[in-house]
Amino acid sequence: xxxxxxxxxxxxxxxxxxxxxxxxxxxxxxxxxxxxxxxxxxxxxxxxxxxxxxxxxxxxxxxxxxxxxxxxxxxxxxxxxxxxxxxxxxxxxxxxxxxxxxxxxxxxxxxxxxxxxxxxxxxxxxxxxxxxxxxxxxxxxxxxxxxxxxxxxxxxxxxxxxxxxxxxxxxxxxxxxxxxxxxxxxxxxxxxxxxxxxxxxxxxxxxxxxxxxxxxxxxxxxxxxxxxxxxxxxxxxxxxxxxxxxxxxxxxxxxxxxxxx
Amino acid sequence: xxxxxxxxxxxxxxxxxxxxxxxxxxxxxxxxxxxxxxxxxxxxxxxxxxxxxxxxxxxxxxxxxxxxxxxxxxxxxxxxxxxxxxxxxxxxxxxxxxxxxxxxxxxxxxxxxxxxxxxxxxxxxxxxxxxxxxxxxxxxxxxxxxxxxxxxxxxxxxxxxxxxxxxxxxxxxxxxxxxxxxxxxxxxxxxxxxxxxxxxxxxxxxxxxxxxxxxxxxxxxxxxxxxxxxxxxxxxxxxxxxxxxxxxxxxxxxxxxxxxxxxxxxxxxxxxxxxxxxxxxxxxxxxxxxxxxxxxxxxxxxxxxxxxxxxxxxxxxxxxxxxxxxxxxxxxxxxxxxxxxxxxxxxxxxxxxxxxxxxxxxxxxxxxxxxxxxxxxxxxxxxxxxxxxxxxxxxxxxxx
Numbered sequence: 001x002x003x004x005x006x007x008x009x010x011x012x013x014x015x016x017x018x019x020x021x022x023x024x025x026x027x028x029x030x031x032x033x034x035x036x037x038x039x040x041x042x043x044x045x046x047x048x049x050x051x052x053x054x055x056x057x058x059x060x061x062x063x064x065x066x067x068x069x070x071x072x073x074x075x076x077x078x079x080x081x082x083x084x085x086x087x088x089x090x091x092x093x094x095x096x097x098x099x100x101x102x103x104x105x106x107x108x109x110x111x112x113x114x115x116x117x118x119x120x121x122x123x124x125x126x127x128x129x130x131x132x133x134x135x136x137x138x139x140x141x142x143x144x145x146x147x148x149x150x151x152x153x154x155x156x157x158x159x160x161x162x163x164x165x166x167x168x169x170x171x172x173x174x175x176x177x178x179x180x181x182x183x184x185x186x187x188x189x190x191x192x193x194x195x196x197x198x199x200x201x202x203x204x205x206x207x208x209x210x211x212x213x214x215x216x217x218x219x220x221x222x223x224x225x226x227x228x229x230x231x232x233x234x235x236x237x238x239x240x241x242x243x244x245x246x247x248x249x250x251x252x253x254x255x256x257x258x259x260x261x
Numbered sequence: 262x263x264x265x266x267x268x269x270x271x272x273x274x275x276x277x278x279x280x281x282x283x284x285x286x287x288x289x290x291x292x293x294x295x296x297x298x299x300x301x302x303x304x305x306x307x308x309x310x311x312x313x314x315x316x317x318x319x320x321x322x323x324x325x326x327x328x329x330x331x332x333x334x335x336x337x338x339x340x341x342x343x344x345x346x347x348x349x350x351x352x353x354x355x356x357x358x359x360x361x362x363x364x365x366x367x368x369x370x371x372x373x374x375x376x377x378x379x380x381x382x383x384x385x386x387x388x389x390x391x392x393x394x395x396x397x398x399x400x401x402x403x404x405x406x407x408x409x410x411x412x413x414x415x416x417x418x419x420x421x422x423x424x425x426x427x428x429x430x431x432x433x434x435x436x437x438x439x440x441x442x443x444x445x446x447x448x449x450x451x452x453x454x455x456x457x458x459x460x461x462x463x464x465x466x467x468x469x470x471x472x473x474x475x476x477x478x479x480x481x482x483x484x485x486x487x488x489x490x491x492x493x494x495x496x497x498x499x500x501x502x503x504x505x506x507x508x509x510x511x512x513x514x515x516x517x518x519x520x521x522x523x524x525x526x527x528x529x530x531x532x533x534x535x536x537x538x539x540x541x542x543x544x545x546x547x548x549x550x551x552x553x554x555x556x557x558x559x560x561x562x563x564x565x566x567x568x569x570x571x572x573x574x575x576x577x578x579x580x581x582x583x584x585x586x587x588x589x590x591x592x593x594x595x596x597x598x599x600x601x602x603x604x605x606x607x608x609x610x611x612x613x614x615x616x617x618x619x620x621x622x623x624x625x626x627x628x629x630x631x632x633x634x635x636x637x638x639x640x641x642x643x644x645x646x647x648x649x650x651x652x653x654x655x656x657x658x659x660x661x
Contacts, residue, residue: 161372
């Protein structure tokens with residue numbers, strides 16, 4: 001303790017000093033902990049921030065047409081022997097992962113070999129979340145529908161299992177549940193006799209997360225984001241590089257774009 | 262003036278025997294549908310690549326033929342042909358019966374047949390399927406009214422108007438059935454405006470073939486034979502319809518052959534697709550079209566069996582044509598990348614497998630049996646036997 005402190009520091013003042021010193025220590029410890037937590041949690045928080053900025057919504061809040069969710073898939077980074085997006089989709093949505101003709105496959109890796117050039121590429125293909133979806137047009141009960149934010153879904157309560165949407169989809173993106181199901185995921189309703197397909201992991205998107213396939217890709221080849229936001233990473237990337245859509249001639253205005261095919 | 266008709270009334274037990282046979286087949290079909298509903302469609306040959314299978318072949322045949330069989334009544338009521346007018350009630354009955362049978366198969370093949378009420382209460386105006394729900398129920402209502410005007414003497418004066426309404430409605434209905442496929446934008450096998458008129462002409466041929474078979478059975482049941490002049494005229498009309506169908510099918514394929522992007526599909530369905538080219542050429546073209554035409558125009562037309570054989574062959578050809586059209590059209594791989602070959606765990610770039618299963622077959626037969634049963638009961642309890650005027654009094658009738 002210094003002379004000055006000794007002279008000018010009555011007991012009350014000394015107590016305040018002690019509190020201040022303690023506060024500083026706690027502040028220091030707190031800042032350190034926050035920094036550590038920041039290092040550990042930043043990616044997740046950052047994703048939530050990004051998603052929130054791009055239109056993720058609170059429970060009870062309806063989807064907004066201000067947002068259009070989309071994906072950009074960079075096939076130049078997609079290895080043909082990698083299946084992690086498919087595995088992640090199956091795990092997230094409770095699919096068996098079976099590949100028999102009657103098994104549901106919401107996403108599959110398609111190996112493409114161009115006839116003229118012999119160039120090969122590998123691309124994950126799922127529901128392309130069209131702005132003008134043929135599946136929605138043909139569905140007799142309106143069970144196939146497009147959310148305001150562009151995600152195309154099937155209402156499991158009104159699907160009668162006619163499979164007309166499967167016939168109409170140009171992307172083979174829909175599956176029909178051929179068998180009774182067990183051990184379903186609570187937030188991914190499915191049902192025997194109904195049609196289903198990629199939901200863009202709507203249960204994750206609505207929580208501010210990105211779809212499981214995008215999350216799982218080790219090469220970050222699947223970029224998810226809001227196509228309506230010109231400043232979003234996906235919009236910026238689409239402006240920068242050449243992208244295409246599968247069966248672009250059909251002019252369905254798909255929400256999924258590809259680079260490198 | 263009506264000619265006196267001498268019939269040999271069938272013994273009552275024969276009716277019950279035939280009705281029991283029909284009911285048993287309907288029960289088998291219902292049992293098969295129940296089995297499919299409980300176990301899921303995994304017990305059928307259908308899968309995620311061929312989602313419409315044998316039940317749809319049966320259902321679409323029955324619905325298309327239902328609209329076509331009404332032509333007999335239309336030619337009578339709308340165009341005033343006496344030979345056909347005498348057969349209008351039977352034509353209307355067959356239409357209702359086949360419509361019911363076809364819809365039974367279509368509905369029971371749904372993944373969720375228990376949700377019929379959903380289909381009735383949720384209506385998507387852009388869906389061709391939804392349009393067809395209205396068209397089918399409207400058809401049944403209009404034909405029921407038409408039958409009433411035909412069979413209730415006091416209502417006879419309205420029969421021409423009712424017949425005209427039914428004729429227009431049936432054309433719209435078959436347009437709707439063809440449009441189920443015509444509106445499929447991405448599939449190589451479908452997506453052609455030609456399909457609607459093609460289905461209409463197919464319905465003419467297939468409906469008349471079914472009518473001729475049913476007519477022969479009803480006459481035989483009553484110990485009679487179809488009058489030669491009626492048989493001759495209707496059989497020749499069948500020949501015209503069969504030829505017209507063949508023409509439109511040829512036009513459809515020739516159009517595709519002209520488009521480079523359709524070469525692969527045409528090669529598959531006409532040459533390299535295994536069962537599908539076989540069913541197309543041998544089943545539809547040879548057995549279902551050329552042979553009946555030879556029997557009708559080249560054979561001994563006076564032989565009473567020829568119209569029946571020709572009609573049966575046309576029905577066989579219809580099933581072959583629909584099998585190729587519906588199942589072959591799905592088996593051919595959907596083209597995602599037109600300039601590339603593809604492969605995946607989801608059978609991209611590969612011909613999809615399909616082998617019909619017994620439950621599917623039984624469901625389809627159940628639908629036919631339902632139509633049969635309704636017809637048998639209708640013919641038994643009401644007077645649907647054609648009452649022909651004598652050939653002399655029908656001299657103005659040129660046979661359509």
